[in-house]
Each structure stands twice: as C-alpha cells, then as structure tokens.
Amino acid sequence: MFSSIGIPGLILILIIALIVFGPSKLPEIGKAVGSSLKEFKNATKDIISDDDSPNKNDDHTSTKK
Numbered sequence: 001m002f003s004s005i006g007i008p009g010l011i012l013i014l015i016i017a018l019i020v021f022g023p024s025k026l027p028e029i030g031k032a033v034g035s036s037l038k039e040f041k042n043a044t045k046d047i048i049s050d051d052d053s054p055n056k057n058d059d060h061t062s063t064k065k
Helices: 006-021 026-052
Strands: none
Touching: 006 026
16 A cells, blocks of 8 residues: 555655644644544444344344334
8 A cells, every 4th residue: 555655755754744743743643643543443344344244133034013
C-alpha cells in the first residue's frame, strides 16, 4: 500500500507535519490517528464476522402473527 512512498517520502511527510503542527501537537495527532485506525479495524472485523455467522432471526420455520 505505502511501498511506493519510500523512506525519503516518509521523512518529508514527517518534516512537513512537524512544521505545520509543531512538536507539541504531533503526539496528540498520532494518538488520535492510532485510536481511529484501531476502531476502524475492530468495526470491520465485527462486520466480517457478522457476515460469516448465520443469523438466528432468519429462521424460516417460525411464523410471526
């Protein structure tokens, strides 16, 4: 995914982020990005596991009146 950026590109991105946000904001931004990625991974994992497991509410033998 990020293999085309390379090490020099990553260093350039970090330098630009340091200039734009400053050294005091970078840890906060990194923490926010990390927690967002973790939340996204957990959500996608839940969606995938929901698709793989059969639904108990889809039972065709029960009739609702």
